[in-house]
Each structure stands twice: as structure tokens, then as C-alpha cells.
Amino acid sequence: MRFILLSCCAPCSCAVIKTLAEQGQDFAVLFYNPNIRPKDEYQKRCAENQRVCEIFKVPFIELEYDNEHWCELTKGLEDLPERSKRCSICFGMRLRRAFEYARNNGYDAVASVLGFSRYKDLDQVNRVAHAEAERAGLPYLEIEGRKGGMQELRSSLIKEFALYNQTYCGCKPSK
Numbered sequence: 001m002r003f004i005l006l007s008c009c010a011p012c013s014c015a016v017i018k019t020l021a022e023q024g025q026d027f028a029v030l031f032y033n034p035n036i037r038p039k040d041e042y043q044k045r046c047a048e049n050q051r052v053c054e055i056f057k058v059p060f061i062e063l064e065y066d067n068e069h070w071c072e073l074t075k076g077l078e079d080l081p082e083r084s085k086r087c088s089i090c091f092g093m094r095l096r097r098a099f100e101y102a103r104n105n106g107y108d109a110v111a112s113v114l115g116f117s118r119y120k121d122l123d124q125v126n127r128v129a130h131a132e133a134e135r136a137g138l139p140y141l142e143i144e145g146r147k148g149g150m151q152e153l154r155s156s157l158i159k160e161f162a163l164y165n166q167t168y169c170g171c172k173p174s175k
């Protein structure tokens with residue numbers, strides 16, 4: 001199976017990219033994160049995620065930075081906390097685009113790392129992802145990014161490669 005791995009950043013994806021690459025899985029990392037502000041922060045995270053892909057020899061794809069559209073979709077929800085409806089909309093926008101890209105480019109499925117941070121509600125991400133999968137007619141793969149030593153691997157890779165590790169999710173500094 002050839003699949004897309006939607007990634008938000010290097011720290012959340014490094015352990016999974018290394019593990020999947022070592023398993024010989026056929027996948028490409030997709031960076032579609034128009035939620036990240038400001039633009040120079042977006043560019044920094046994108047470059048760092050690309051660096052991780054180069055280390056583990058995995059294809060890296062960057063899509064458009066459509067922050068205007070993201071702002072339209074989340075208008076009026078700016079003051080809600082993380083894990084709120086704003087995050088469901090944000091996950092939905094990014095996953096929908098990932099499925100669209102997968103369909104148009106001959107991939108069989110989509111997976112993501114969007115729920116791997118301890119600040120995230122993994123069930124919320126999975127619910128949104130499966131709804132987008134049904135809409136697109138392609139499966140969503142729930143891959144393991146938290147248990148089975150993945151958090152320890154993440155920490156050791158961040159240290160080993162001195163990965164840039166941001167202090168907020170994307171749309172604004174956490175309160």
C-alpha cells in the first residue's frame with residue numbers, strides 16, 4: 001500500500017518517519033499546514049520537516065500556504081482553547097486536502113501525525129480523519145505515534161538531530 005503521511009512538524013513526525021522508513025513502507029510525507037503563523041515560523045517548521053525526510057530518505061511534498069482560507073474557516077473561533085471546535089475545523093481542512101492530494105496522485109490511503117502531541121486529543125483527530133476518509137473514499141490509517149516507545153524515540157531524535165521544537169501548536173502561542 002502506498003500512502004501519504006500528513007505531518008505538522010519535525011518533532012511530531014520524526015519517530016514515525018524513521019520507523020516506517022526502516023520497515024520499508026511505501027509512503028511520502030505531506031506538509032500542508034496553512035494554520036501555522038507567522039509565515040517565517042511556517043517556513044522554519046517546513047524546512048525542518050524536510051530535513052528529517054532527507055535524513056531518512058523519504059519523499060517530502062509541500063503544498064500551498066493558504067492561511068487566508070484557514071482564517072476564513074476559523075473566523076470567530078479565535079479565542080476558543082486548543083482541542084475545541086476550531087481544532088476540528090483545522091484538522092478537517094488539512095486532512096481533506098491530504099485526501100484530495102492522495103486521490104489525485106495515485107496513493108491508496110492517508111495517515112497523519114496530527115494527534116501525536118500530548119496536547120492533542122487523539123480521538124478528536126481520528127474522528128475528523130475518518131469522516132474525511134469516508135468523504136474521499138480512501139482509508140485513513142491509524143498509525144501508532146504515542147505508545148510502544150514512540151515518545152522515547154521522538155525525544156531521542158529531537159536531541160540527536162537538534163530538531164527545532166516549537167512552543168505552540170500553530171495558529172497562535174498557547175495561553
Ligand code: SF4
Nearest residue numbers: 035087090169170171
Ligand atoms: S491550536 Fe493547532 S490544531 Fe488547533 S486550530 Fe490552532 S493550529 Fe489548528
